Amino acid sequence: MNAPAAPLSPYSSAIGKPNIEVHTLSVLVDNEPGVLARVVGLFSGRGYNIESLTVAEVAHAEHLSRITIVTSGTPEAIEQIGHQLERLVPIHKVTDLTLRGNAVERELAMIKVAGTGQDRDEALRLADAFRARVIDASIESFVFELTGAVGKIDQFIELMRPIGLVEVSRTGVAAMSRGPNPT
């Protein structure tokens, strides 16, 4: 069999090892039927990844929604994703918050933990340290609400796992740029 030949051209997109980056994209769209399907369909149709996705109306009078997508891929793929999104007719604006830097990103999670005795105390102590709130309690369980950066939530979930983690529900990331200007 032929061994793969060395790349000849520095212009090939296929060159080099893929360096996968995670980017957060903020996408302002017309809040019309099917717009989310267009965005999600674009990702599945072209083989892009979605790590998380949130969507909600953000300006009722103007019929605008914001979709925040965390995606991963090579820098070239992520540049393509931005351009492909811009091509969709109901999309107003696409901002790569990771590329631009200096954005705030937050996620909300609900975490259900079950247990008794010492585990219960430990769960409460950790929740206090993470500033998680108890939003439901029973004799043998808690539901915590935790808001924060993705990493903080990941860390809290890992700590709850040995204590008695039952299930997790996460919103996905919402994000915007810092400073006075719109994202």
Next chain:
Amino acid sequence: MTNLMTGAEMVVRALRDQGVETIFGYPGGAVLPIYDALFHQKHIKHVLVRHEQGAAHAAEGFARSSGKAGVLLVTSGPGATNAVTGLTDALMDSIPVVCITGQVPTHLIGSDAFQECDTVGITRHCTKHNYLVRQIEDLPRILHEAFYVAQNGRPGPVVIDIPKDVQFAIGTYIGPRNIEHKTYRPRLDGDPDRIEQAALLMASARRPIFYTGGGIINSGPEASRLLRELAGLTGFPVTSTLMGLGAYPASAKNWLGMLGMHGTYEANNAMHDCDVMIAIGARFDDRITGRLDAFSPGSKKIHIDIDPSSINKNVKVDLGIVGDCTHVLRQLIDVWRGRDLAPDTVALAKWQAQIEKWRSRKSLSFKNSKEVIKPQYAVQRLYELTKGRDTYITTEVGQHQMWAAQHYHFEAPNRWLTSGGLGTMGYGLPAAIGAQMAHPGALVIDIAGEASILMNIQELSTAAQYRLPVKIFILNNEYMGMVRQWQELLHGGRYSESYSEALPDFVKLAEAYGAHGIRCSDPAKLDEAIMEMLETPKTVIFDCVVDKNENCLPMIPSGKAHNEMILPGHDAELETAVDAAGKMLV
């Protein structure tokens, strides 16, 4: 005239206000109100096709040959799904098409009603944009927006799905002048700094090449004129993709012919060895680039495209310019003239000498025969006997398409209609019908294969009904020729299911539809037979019986680079040309 009317009347009125004179369609339950509105007027001519795929390709042929949007009208369910191939074709080749589909009434949507399908869901991936009209108040805006979106920016197909109750509902019509799209504003002018940089890079080039594509045709005839002007000013050689043929005249001295998988030796080698590549309205498709990591390794690349996502998609470029070809070409010419730039004539003369060496390999040559008609010879004779006329050429997909691209030569844009991106067999006949409707007095020829033509042969009935004198020139080699060639290339000559068994008698078939049939298998009688076709003022099927085993060459085998072409007379190399990795490619 009152502006209060039914939804169906609004559709017809909006088409008229958009300057539409011809539409292609097929009626059905969910579009009956619109057909009734058509019945009551005389401004819009409806062409009844025999299958909705035919309507879509006919609309494409109309659009591609006229520069206007093509329009089709089909019913819900199967009407819409049958149009999907044509819509996808239009999306891949950036053809402006507006497709109006009927839908079951709004209260039945989602109930699996008779002839219901999720048209906007199904067509979301094969349109530039689509709309489901839920209320009559939205209809006029959506109708005009659809034409705007289809025709502006990178053109493409737009679907408007109209439930039957919305067609019956009464509302107030609004004309196109009072409608403006909220967000969609494609960028037309290129960034002036980048134009400046591009002009300077061009002036410093020693081995330049213009690599042009269908975007120039889509931009309008002015873009072709400006390309000629810029090529004249610089003296740079020009090649084109399949979709761009005609934007630059084939008779010009610095024309290299088509590039890519079945392009000329001189075009592909010039692409490989150039030092400055100016890509205009072309998208670095895999048929063009060949092996990506060996694509034109030593060149600086300028890429002009109206679609930002085309830039850096397949090939990284040094200078991307987002803008409409007409605008950017004009800007480039202005800078070139304004700064009094000049090409490096000494280097250019050396480059041209090198190109002449490649050209002297005569990569489009073939061994002619006195016994059997060679398909290339057939296209050559067709070209020679029609070149002075007002001619439009369509094709199906396969070997005949490539031979047509290689041996039929175009001097003007919009004369060459072919399915490039999607590669849709069955495109040529309905597209020819569309082109003939747009240009009633012109000579429209579908260069076809015997397998492709059978995919939409029912449209012969359409051609007969409207007395359209389209000529169907079938290169009949009794094989799906390109499939056969690839089986020879990749699968040891095991011709699995690629023989065209049980073909109809095409002469009798023509007669059955009221058309004229001609068969020719003798090279000596070919000219006479072609003249008979040209002089027959009605639909003609020409069954041109050609060499069954001819391969389409030259060829860049899959996974190979531009400078690894197989030339005519080296067919034996085909069997060993493709390695395991190349075999995986299409």
